[in-house]
């Protein structure tokens with residue numbers, strides 16, 4: 001490896017040079033590095049994976065540029081050792097390089113996002129295509145069966161008959177052994193061949209009711225689809241990039257998925273390929289199933305719950321163009337499709353689009369970038385879009401549900417004097433649903449039994465020893481646990497400070513509400529299903545629970561936010577939100593947006609079927625909160641206008657970009673000093689630095705935070721990245737871990 005002296009470049013014209021980013025974790029080394037492409041490597045392109053000698057060992061590297069000259073004397077250039085197949089498309093290399101700069105990351109980390117499944121840092125691929133030996137009868141073999149001209153043993157006849165009837169079969173399914181098959185192959189009676197076998201992922205199909213035939217669109221769906229299709233059919237350069245970015249803002253139940261499906265069909269007709277992002281694969285079984293029902297094997301699904309072999313095969317199908325639609329969560333934005341013509345972002349308001357590890361990318365922003373680079377149409381959709389998207393994208397409205405029903409009326413229930421977690425009106429309404437044999441959904445945005453425990457005599461509160469937060473009681477596990485670090489201990493019986501045995505439980509989570517509902521309803525024919533992180537820890541559990549609720553003739557689904565996510569159950573007539581202001585109590589500029597979307601999304605689950613109108617109840621202490629009032633009126637335009645006005649005054653996104661820097665260390669003074677040092681170094685036009693401010697202790701680490709508000713995003717990101725790097729190298733910086741998060745959620 002040779003570091004180029006960029007200050008005094010003496011350029012040498014030489015045979016092809018590959019600029020390669022080695023996939024190492026070292027932050028200090030700044031690539032790319034030049035390597036000489038000798039004989040046998042003429043076919044190397046941008047995106048080719050190569051094993052290269054680097055810092056005394058062999059590492060995997062990605063070609064990011066080809067060049068005809070170099071600043072390194074040619075005799076000092078090393079040569080790559082070997083090519084590792086498959087490589088990645090050049091456009092994904094460009095996307096990864098953009099992410100490096102956009103999200104304060106490193107080239108190796110960003111390139112790690114676009115590699116084929118299984119090709120981590122190892123210099124040898126860990127997964128490959130699976131091959132099986134396949135036997136197929138030849139014409140001679142068929143003739144031998146028919147005229148008996150060839151001598152065949154009964155066993156040989158049986159094998160040939162099987163193959164003649166079934167067509168090509170894996171050798172193990174022919175009934176013959178290996179030697180026997182070989183002998184028949186040698187006589188030309190059958191053909192033996194290694195063929196690729198696809199590992200096919202299986203998906204739970206929840207409620208894919210609409211089969212493969214598209215329904216007739218409503219007038220509003222047609223009006224929304226028209227400009228999208230026009231943009232897909234417009235030639236290159238006919239439209240500006242801004243005219244290719246759409247926001248489908250349709251009320252819950254307005255048939256947005258159908259618009260996506262038909263837009264995808266239009267893209268395929270135009271010869272282009274499609275990426276469909278969903279917030280979380282486990283929460284989107286209906287969307288996945290609808291795409292598969294409509295497009296069959298043209299759809300590949302990519303997500304982390306697949307086995308590595310399945311993921312590899314799906315990735316290869318996309319890479320080779322055998323599959324032309326990729327459906328998946330945020331990482332599917334890196335699908336290796338060529339010629340992408342349409343990128344869909346479903347439920348674009350969902351925080352799951354933000355990746356919380358380095359690189360801390362926002363898949364919505366990456367989707368916009370990828371669409372821009374590919375000349376593709378971007379189609380984001382939601383019933384409760386983010387103010388950012390309303391501000392930036394061409395908005396297409398759908399105001400009515402496909403079934404022509406109005407959105408259900410929403411009542412706000414004042415809980416300020418309540419003694420019981422369920423308001424009397426809520427109890428009554430549940431009774432009505434039970435008598436009518438329908439379904440209800442109850443949202444409690446917190447799992448566990450109660451939020452915290454305190455001692456009635458001395459006031460002690462049980463906190464996590466590692467984090468500054470209260471421990472939550474989980475009765476069935478007989479434990480109190482921390483929802484931040486997972487710390488868990490036995491439920492206390494006495495107070496260790498004063499010895500009192502009188503302990504108070506405060507608040508109600510899903511576990512307690514489940515119990516309250518069972519007691520209040522008291523009817524085995526009206527079951528209560530609970531859906532939260534505790535009941536769905538195992539793979540496939542969410543889809544299973546949703547499937548059970550869907551299949552039940554009647555009942556209640558109680559759970560955390562999961563219950564409000566885009567599900568389409570036709571017989572839900574009541575939706576209830578408990579403690580609706582809980583999300584407002586977070587000190588976060590998105591608190592209003594989150595609260596509005598939670599209430600509006602839950603409201604959207606009710607009254608979608610032919611069973612008459614739905615009803616929605618919102619229990620809250622903050623009956624006047626603008627986000628709750630607006631959601632109760634289904635007034636998303638009013639809410640968005642108010643929210644955009646507020647953000648403009650306060651300079652929050654979309655009127656500025658936010659960058660958050662968190663410094664954490666065992667010692668609070670170190671964390672604060674590091675944050676302070678970063679604050680002093682950040683210097684970019686139009687950027688203001690807020691903080692340092694203390695954050696609550698997490699996993700035993702004291703934390704200090706800065707928030708940078710920037711009007712010139714790129715300059716601010718660069719300045720923050722440089723400041724963080726500089727502070728990390730100081731004595732105090734070595735005792736602190738620093739992370740920079742662009743577009744924090």
Ligand SMILES: Nc1ncnc2c1ncn2[C@@H]1O[C@H](COP(=O)(O)OP(=O)(O)OP(=O)(O)O)[C@@H](O)[C@H]1O
Nearest residue numbers: 215216217218252253254255256257258383402566
């Ligand atoms: N034109 C149509 N005619 C009849 N049924 C339709 C039509 N379009 C969509 N549907 C059906 O209406 C139901 C609701 O559609 P869909 O789930 O796409 O709504 P949505 O807008 O995505 O709602 P949400 O925002 O709540 O997720 C689905 O069962 C879908 O198959």
Ligand SMILES: [Zn+2]
Nearest residue numbers: 464467482485
């Ligand atoms: Zn903890």
